[in-house]
Amino acid sequence: MSFLGQVPPESLLPVLERLGSLGRVVAVLSPILLIPAAGDLPVPMGGLFLLTVGLLVALGLLRSDRGRHLPSFARGIYDIRQGGTLAGLVVFAHTPAGEWLVRQWLDRPWLTGWAGGLLLAALTLLCAVTNHQELGTAVVVWPQPSTGVRFGSSGWTSVASFFLLPIQIARIASGSGALPLFLAGFAAPRPVLVQAAFVTVLAEVVITLAVRWWLNDFGTLIDCSMMMVRLWPRLGDALAHAWVQDRLIARTSSCTSAPDYSLLIMLAAQAPGAPDSRRGRRLAPGYLSLCESMLRAAETSFLAGPGIEEQRREELRRLHLAARGTVSLAFATVADGEGAVDEAVARSSAAVADLEMAGYPDFAALTRLQWADRLRNDYLAVREVLRPITEDGQGLVGMSAYAHLQLAYAARFGAPERVAFHQRAESDERRALEGRLPRRMEGWFPRSVAPSVPDVGIRTFERLSWEAWRQIYEYGEPVSWTGVPDAVQAPESGSVDQPGLNVASIKFFGESRASMSVPWNMLCHAQLLARARRLRTARWLLAQARTRSSDIFLQHEALALLAAIDEEEKDWAAAFARWSELVRLEESRRGRITDVDQRIDYQAAHYSRLILLLTWPGRGHVPGLPALPSAVAFDHSERDRSRVLLESLRLEHSTGDDLSKTIEYAELTRLLQKFERQSGQRVLLASFYVFHARVIVFVVRSGSSSPVVEQGEPPPGLLLPDAPNAYGRMTSAAAFEQDRLNSDFGALIETVARHSTPGELLCLVPHGVLHEVPLHAVATGGVPLAVRNPVHVVPSASLLAGLYRDTAPPAPREVCVFADSRPELPLMHARAEARSLAEAFGERSDVISGERVTRQAVLDRLVNSEATALHFACHGVLAPDDRAGSAISCADGPLTMDDLLGLRFRADLVTLSACRSGASRGRPGDERLGLARAFLLAGAKSVLVTQWQVDDLSTALFMERFYELLVAGAPRGQALHEAQATVRGMTMDSVRRWCENALAHATTSGAEADAAERRAYELTLLRLLCASGELSAAKRKFDHLKQHTRSASPERRELMVLWSRLMASAKAGRDVDRCSHPFEHPYFWAPFVLIGDAR
Amino acid sequence: MTASLAHTPLADLASLDFTTEHDQEGQPRAVRSGRYLIGLSADGTPTTLTVATSGAGGRRAPAVVVSGSATLQEAVEGSALLNLLELSPDAAVVLDHASGAVHGVLERATVDAYLRQDHFPGGPTRTSTVTGDDGCLCGTHRTPHAHVICAFGGCGRVNALHFYDPEDPPLCPGPGGEGPAHPLTISRQG
DSSP states (O other), rough: OOOOOOOOOHHHHHHHHHHHHHHHHHHHHHHHHHHHHOOOOHHHHHHHHHHHHHHHHHHHHHHTTOOOOOHHHHHHHHHHHHHHHHHHHHHHHSHHHHHHHHHHHSSSHHHHHHHHHHHHHHHHHHHTTTTTTHHHHHHHHTTTTGHHHHHGGEEEEEEEEOOHHHHHHHHHHHHHHHHHHHHHHHHHHOOOHHHHHHHHHHHHHHHHHHHITTTTHHHHHHHHHHHHHHHHHHHHHHHHHHHHHIIIIIGGTTTTTOOOOOHHHHHHHHHHHHHGGGGHHHHHHHHHHHHHHHHHHHIIISSSTTTSSSHHHHHHHHHHHHHHHHHHHHHHHHHTTTTOOOHHHHHHHHHHHHHHHOOOOHHHHHHHHHHHHHTTTTTTHHHHHHHHHHHTTTTHHHHHHHHHHHHHHHHHOOOOOOHHHHHHHHHHHHHHHHHHHHHHHHHHHHHHHHOSOHHHHHHHHHHHHHHHHHHHHHHHHSSSOOOOOOOOOOOOTOOOGGGGOOOOHHHHHHHHHHHHHHHHHHHHHHHHHHHHTTTHHHHHHHHHHHOOOOOOOHHHHHHHHHHHHHHHHHHHHHHHHHHHHHHHHHHHHHHHHHTOOOHHHHHHHHHHHHHHTTTTTTTTOOSSSSSSSSHHHHHHHHHHSSSSHHHHHHHTTTTTOOOTTTOOHHHHHHHHHHHHHHHHHOOOEEEEEEEEEEEEEEEETTTOOOOOOEEOOOOOOOHTTTTHHHHTOSSSSGOOOOHHHHHHHHHHHHHHHSSTTTEEEEEEEEEEGGGOOOOOGGGETTTEHHHHOOOESSOHHHHHHHHTTTTTOOOOOOOOEEEETTTOOOHHHHHHHHHHHHHHHHHGEEEEEEGOOOOOHHHHHHHOOSSSSSEEEEEEEEEEEEEOEEEEEEETTEEEEEEEETTTOOOOOOEESSTTTTTOOOEETTEEHHHHHHHHTOOEEEEESSOOOOOOOHHHHHHHHHHHHHHHOOEEEHHHHHHHHHHHOOOOOHHHHHHHHHHHHHHHOOTTHHHHHHHHHHHHHHHHHHTTHHHHHHHHHHHHHHHHHHSHHHHHHHHHHHHHHHHHHHHHHHOOOGSSSOOOOOHHHHHHEEEEEEO | OOOGGGSBBHHSSSSSSOOEEEOOSEEEEEEEETTTTEEEEEOEEEEEEOOOOSSSEEEEEEEEEEEETHHHHHHHHHSSHHHHHHTTEEEEEEEETTTOOOOEEEHHHHHHHHHHHHSTTTTOOOOOOOSSSSOSSSSSOOEEEEEEOOOGGOOOOOEEEEEEOTTTTEEEOOOOGSSSSSSOOBBOOO
């Protein structure tokens, strides 16, 4: 009776467990404690080295035990023995024999090492022959990798466990050398001994690391074990018995724990992989033989034994059957690989029987598929094997498709059957779309059998699915398949490419036509392969897919993936060529872009990749890439934006000019040169491009060959969910978030300022959310950009080609004004604004105000008016559906962008003097929807809009000055700049004079409707008095106004609320000096943005 | 003080440490927050705000309530809050937007900090808070209002005021809304 069939008495187990927990401490401490006791030793030196060794041992234990489940009993014995071995060696070194051994080692270290190793091998073999207890214990712990490689393997028992392979012997020889050297050093202290010991310790460390991490230590151990079993079959039986005792019987002693078949499953999983190499082919039978031994031992000692409670017997039997089925499956796979078809079929049959009895029908169905595959062209046999799947519905829904594919494969000589089967397979695949496949996979494999090892079933499925996909590819098209080239390997174990498990690929398969499904599946499969970094195979599949379908979306996806692979392989030139091809492909389908937002998304993403490629910092020149990559990058950034606008302009303009053609860098610089010649003013264009986690600024100068490109992180403000609305909600100077604006976008504007000089015209081309940010109000050098430079905005540089193609627009001659359209919400200063425009233009003005400003009236005037300037001085609102940006509030409802689309105006200047009239909504492809865009489409060359809620008075003052300058012939950009400066520099007195003049005008007119206007100016004067700190005068005016308002009237309430507000500000300690220039704050002068032509 | 104060919801600006005082029947009668004592009516409505002073009794005023979801800018620029604060100059009671319960106290100092940033205050803007189709107030919060207990002849009715003109006080309909209407009388005694 072998020791391996025995277990310690139950009463001893707790003691052994306790000793096991202490053994590790003993192992580390015992040599250190024993060395001084041995006497005449250089304790500091020797203790230090032994402490080092001890720590290394501890580290090795900790590391190798991490995540492992070594039984504490076995571990305890191991540790105790290790400590004892070390202590024994210390004592041994003090004997004459030990000293002699050390001397010999010093003289002939390698010879001694090998001799020692071989001697140990012989001793261990002797132990095996005599069933020595030590070896038995070693075998018990042997399957666990934790005992495989550790620094403590210098101990006798560990040495005895791993001595048969040369690599192990060499390692042990060098490692074992360390301890005698130490001991020699203690016995006869000499520096050379200490150094030699240190070197051998280092060698041990290096070799251990190498074996563990670089030589696939685990596989090596398994191979070592297999060789041991082959050399000594009895050892296999011993192992099997030990395994049964340790992993099955001991674990099921408690009703709550399950037997651990993991070693068996692990060996079974290794076996099918073994025939991949010549060496493995020799080993595979050993694996399977050992598996059979283990199964036999389990059946005799475990299942048939007395230690199992009756109520668990059935459950344990099922587990055992599942494990046996798995081993049979491995047998079948190995046999199939060896060409033993009959054996493979028989084993498959046995596996199916076991798995079905075990209650795993899905796993059994999978095995049937593999079984059928081994039957090759025996159609009848295949049909019989697969009948439970195809007719009885066994297995997962998706398996039926694979079953039919197997049938189709078997019926390859009967074309009608093959077609029918293929159609059926498609149908079943479509049913798999219902989503049950991935979910049911969870309960597919009997995991209680193999809790912690790779699933042989899954791997089998991988192989099977790969074969199935090959067949799908083959039969999906009438064109004969040329065969998968040798370079394309089947998926390796552990890879993620399981197309059958990928719902997306099944989806394509189900939704597409049969002829389409093949290339789409290839694409999907290639995506999975690329993700698993199997780039060569993915590239091959993509090439196949592209030749099989001309579908533009498939071509797009395939090209994008190919380019990404090129980038992955650092083939920049090839990637650039792919991206360029992709761009051309996208542009060829431009007509469709206006319909589908998603397409624009895709396009934008891929353009971004291209730009990233071109602007990669520090890459330098790469052959095959453009000589001026920045210019090309600018071209692509420009091609990416505002395509709907350009397309629409092309359709609207019947001139035949190709406005939709995006501008290229060289042409843009020529345009800027032309602009500078005509206007005598220098101009700088700054184009922003936002994508992913990057903002690019292209700085364009006239005549330059390439733009200056600067990149940076996106401003924090861009990442906020309410970024588009963040600056539009400012309703007062106190609420103006200048600090936030500066901190968010200061760096961006600093870039522009760095490349420009004060006073020159700046043309900003925002992108994405930046359209909604008042970039001109961001401070640079302590002042807002718009103070430093005249600024205007264009939605895309390409629009300049259409704008600057003609001569500069003349100063507006006629104006059509729509003012104060909501009598219930009067805008008194807007009335004055309309009046000032009427005065400026005289008879060439057409002013419509009050209730007459209906939507229809506005639209009629827009279309029929001969005015070259349109001016709205009204309330602004967001469009009701919040979809199309801002709207102008008319007497009968809002005038939105939708109302304006499709119209054509004569006016080339439109001013939207209302709150947030520039608000727009973004769409993919940097398309902005809003009033400004609508007016540009309708023919306006410039649109003046506002970016937040504007103050009625300061706006009126601004507009009056703006038009005054325009009529005098100032360019629009310059007029904007100067009007802003005027408002900014107005003093309290000048504002008060303006109000008093307006009040006088309203008073002298005497009309009843002007009473409200007069009152509005009175209130404004009240504000001015309070703001300038003249509170006594303000109180007199307040009392005067109060006397002239009826109690409980809305006017009284308005007055009281305003007075409370003004007094509260005064009491709060507001700095009245600040009000010497009441509109100095950007809130008052900076909301205005000129979009379009600045001439 | 930064401009972001303007966009901060009042709920975030209000002091939150308060304790609820109950009567003998266990009903909440008052909320104490620092030096403020908010008196509650039987249905839990804040009716008075008493500020502890160096003298006895403190300074009592009607409770001006404001929704915690409104920003400071919205409350100051878009409503009659400052007018109502003339009734209760020390603080306003911030209500929880969802439950309507007392959330905290907005001190006058916070409002003043906002006002000190002002440049040229109080001008109308060119935005209409209503669309052409409806007359609803934008946003989800209620406008500020003051709960005033009428002191006229022991009337005791709680009136909700959205605006207050001391020279032209509104009429109080009397207890239960059925008595003879009389001018609303405000008592400020502690």
